[in-house]
Amino acid sequence: MLDSYSPPLTAKKDTRVGDWAEADNVELAYAPTNSSWLNRIEARFTALRYFALDDTDHASHREQGSVTRRSVIWRNRHAADQRLRAVVDRANVA
Structure with missing residues (x-):
């Protein structure tokens, strides 16, 4: 769960995190910014x-x-x- 994860708006995705997740079979769950109560x-x-x-x-x-x-x-x-x-x-x- 990526709580309040907010990369720059111009970035399509954080390639380092995305590459790591893909290599280790990890699904990233993005929570909206300022919504820690969802976690x-x-x-x-x-x-x-x-x-x-x-x-x-x-x-x-x-x-x-x-x-x-x-x-x-x-x-x-x-x-x-x-x-x-x-x-x-x-x-x-x-």
């Missing part, structure tokens, strides 16, 4: 940033990666929690 992963990134990254001062990238992994693991273990589902559903609507 459902955005809500997950927002939650991850809120719970694991905002207002933190990690000593290293390793520590930040550890916090990120723990957040994802926690989220996956609690995916069926109805309160969490309600928060995710609200984020997807907004």
